[in-house]
Amino acid sequence: MIGALLMYVIACLPSLLFIQHFHGPHTMLLLFVLCSIVLFIFIAIAIIYFKLIYPQKQLYNKFRAQGISMEPFVPLVGQLPEIRKKRNKDEQMIYQEELVAKHGNVYVFGFGPLTRLVLVEPNLLADVLSRNNATNYEKPSDFVTAFIPIIGSHNLLTSGGSEHERARRMLNPAFHHISLKSMISIITDCTSKSIESILSKEENTKPVDLQILFNRLTLSIIASSAFGADFETNAHSKDDICRIFGEMLEITEYRGMRMINQISFLSRLPFWHKNELDAANKKVSEFVDQIISDRRQGRSSSMSTGADLLDLLISAVDDEGVPFTDQEIKEESLTFVIAGSETTGNLMTWILYVLMTNENVLEACREEVDRVLPNGIEPTNEHLADLVRHFSYVNARTNEHLADLVVCEAVISETLRLYPPAPFFLRECTHEHTIGTEHPIRIPKGASILVDAYTLHRRSDLWPRPLEFDYTRWMRDPKTNLKPKLAHSFAFLPFAAGPRSCIGQNFALLEAKIMLAMFVEKCNFNMIPGQKITPDVKITMRPKYGLLAKISRRET
Numbered sequence: 001m002i003g004a005l006l007m008y009v010i011a012c013l014p015s016l017l018f019i020q021h022f023h024g025p026h027t028m029l030l031l032f033v034l035c036s037i038v039l040f041i042f043i044a045i046a047i048i049y050f051k052l053i054y055p056q057k058q059l060y061n062k063f064r065a066q067g068i069s070m071e072p073f074v075p076l077v078g079q080l081p082e083i084r085k086k087r088n089k090d091e092q093m094i095y096q097e098e099l100v101a102k103h104g105n106v107y108v109f110g111f112g113p114l115t116r117l118v119l120v121e122p123n124l125l126a127d128v129l130s131r132n133n134a135t136n137y138e139k140p141s142d143f144v145t146a147f148i149p150i151i152g153s154h155n156l157l158t159s160g161g162s163e164h165e166r167a168r169r170m171l172n173p174a175f176h177h178i179s180l181k182s183m184i185s186i187i188t189d190c191t192s193k194s195i196e197s198i199l200s201k202e203e204n205t206k207p208v209d210l211q212i213l214f215n216r217l218t219l220s221i222i223a224s225s226a227f228g229a230d231f232e233t234n235a236h237s238k239d240d241i242c243r244i245f246g247e248m249l250e251i252t253e254y255r256g257m258r259m260i261n262q263i264s265f266l267s268r269l270p271f272w273h274k275n276e277l278d279a280a281n282k283k284v285s286e287f288v289d290q291i292i293s294d295r296r297q298g299r300s301s302s303m304s305t306g307a308d309l310l311d312l313l314i315s316a317v318d319d320e321g322v323p324f325t326d327q328e329i330k331e332e333s334l335t336f337v338i339a340g341s342e343t344t345g346n347l348m349t350w351i352l353y354v355l356m357t358n359e360n361v362l363e364a365c366r367e368e369v370d371r372v373l374p375n376g377i378e379p380t381n382e383h384l385a386d387l388v389r390h391f392s393y394v395n396a397r398t399n400e401h402l403a404d405l406v407v408c409e410a411v412i413s414e415t416l417r418l419y420p421p422a423p424f425f426l427r428e429c430t431h432e433h434t435i436g437t438e439h440p441i442r443i444p445k446g447a448s449i450l451v452d453a454y455t456l457h458r459r460s461d462l463w464p465r466p467l468e469f470d471y472t473r474w475m476r477d478p479k480t481n482l483k484p485k486l487a488h489s490f491a492f493l494p495f496a497a498g499p500r501s502c503i504g505q506n507f508a509l510l511e512a513k514i515m516l517a518m519f520v521e522k523c524n525f526n527m528i529p530g531q532k533i534t535p536d537v538k539i540t541m542r543p544k545y546g547l548l549a550k551i552s553r554r555e556t
């Protein structure tokens with residue numbers, strides 16, 4: 001840049017000297033400034049055109065040439081103004097469905113400056129997401145740019161290629177059912193505390209926003225599982241860190257909705273809350289550094305009956321026996337907290353919405369919980385003398401019975417179908433690749449693909465009575481204990497699929513099952529009438545205006 005400026009000044013020098021000689025120094029200066037402004041504008045336009053418009057237009061043209069239906073190409077903004085308008089009218093998700101009705105299950109639209117190929121077709125999704133084609137797709141750079149400021153670039157969510165493969169192989173065992181068993185006591189403890197704190201409040205006749213309640217609870221569960229006793233015992237650090245995480249997510253959402261995160265040059269500028277984001281990141285980073293060092297030196301321990309996520313991160317080794325560095329451990333644990341809190345919190349909010357609006361579903365869950373767990377799920381009790389014996393008792397018994405909560409499991413699946421907390425996710429094509437057999441589509445290198453799981457889960461040809469909440473469609477066969485076969489194995493994608501699918505899905509399902517069982521067992525909840533419940537997506541999908549309910553103790 002400095003070199004280019006110097007060249008410019010040197011190139012201008014002879015004409016400037018000529019003007020100064022005949023018209024004086026003021027005219028020379030004025031002309032120099034004017035020329036510089038014109039040149040600057042010209043360069044800026046050229047950069048914007050060649051970096052942001054031309055490559056995206058090329059992608060549009062390549063899809064158009066294949067006869068793919070598309071929205072008109074609008075440089076830089078794409079269909080963002082329409083999306084904004086629809087969002088303001090509370091019709092964000094309706095807009096997605098309208099686009100599918102207009103174009104079919106494959107179409108192209110512009111999300112800001114970026115061209116996106118939208119897929120709502122299971123066969124094509126299988127070709128993009130499956131392990132066989134994994135080398136042809138990565139997370140797109142605009143997605144990665146959004147998360148690097150909060151979790152860094154050496155973790156499951158933002159890394160790619162062999163670095164991601166190695167980390168995934170090292171971390172898969174941590175999310176296996178066996179390892180997760182030891183997390184049950186953390187989930188029951190946190191849930192029990194949350195329920196007691198609502199019910200013990202004198203003013204518990206006041207409405208509670210379930211969106212806030214569940215996001216706090218799931219953040220507390222995942223952070224306690226990732227950071228251990230250090231996090232839970234120091235109430236000050238717990239409140240602080242929960243608040244800071246909330247702020248970081250809010251800023252990330254704010255920047256994402258304004259396309260700041262999507263354009264790497266803009267995302268580095270010190271505007272749009274960048275400084276607050278960096279300061280929050282520094283605090284969280286110092287906190288996690290301390291936690292890792294405490295755990296390594298035996299100054300803190302897991303809160304669970306066995307190893308927690310931090311223990312599993314510290315003990316994980318790759319094929320050559322090399323463990324994660326402290327930086328990698330920090331980034332992975334932050335990733336679990338970021339990826340595993342709001343998603344599961346929103347799932348619980350939608351489950352409660354379903355229970356409060358479908359009496360039969362609530363009754364079915366309650367009947368099952370009362371039958372399978374007649375004494376409820378007992379939370380661990382910190383004050384019991386023999387902690388170890390008590391913990392193992394709770395785990396053995398609870399875990400055995402959790403598998404019998406088949407109605408609760410079906411209600412969770414049906415909620416994930418109609419209200420997937422992560423309704424859209426992205427892939428970027430890294431090598432030109434053809435998908436589909438009947439009407440093959442050539443995906444050019446650099447094209448980004450948006451998977452619309454929300455509309456996929458509501459397709460009438462894949463789901464009979466698609467808008468009806470019917471949990472029985474998920475009930476296991478009582479004889480074989482097998483789940484019903486889906487119309488297509490890529491018709492249900494709440495956790496994505498393939499090598500970049502959600503690593504935490506077993507954790508999330510276990511957590512949701514325990515929270516659901518404990519809430520229906522202990523509480524009555526009544527939705528405050530007259531609320532507008534509108535699904536809205538920032539990073540995850542939640543009820544736009546929250547979900548207000550009165551919660552009271554259930555007398556049994």
Ligand code: HEM
Pocket residue numbers: 139156157168222335336337339340341343344347420421422425426493494495496499500501502503504505507508
């Ligand atoms: C209901 C709750 C959850 C939902 C709906 C959900 C959904 C998803 C989806 C759709 C993806 C793929 C995103 C993409 O490709 O861009 C994903 C990835 C991921 N999720 Fe979850 N998630 C949930 C809970 C969790 C939990 C509890 C954890 C951690 C304990 C977690 C950790 C992750 C991680 C680390 C990834 C990146 C995996 C990789 O790329 O290898 N998630 N999740």
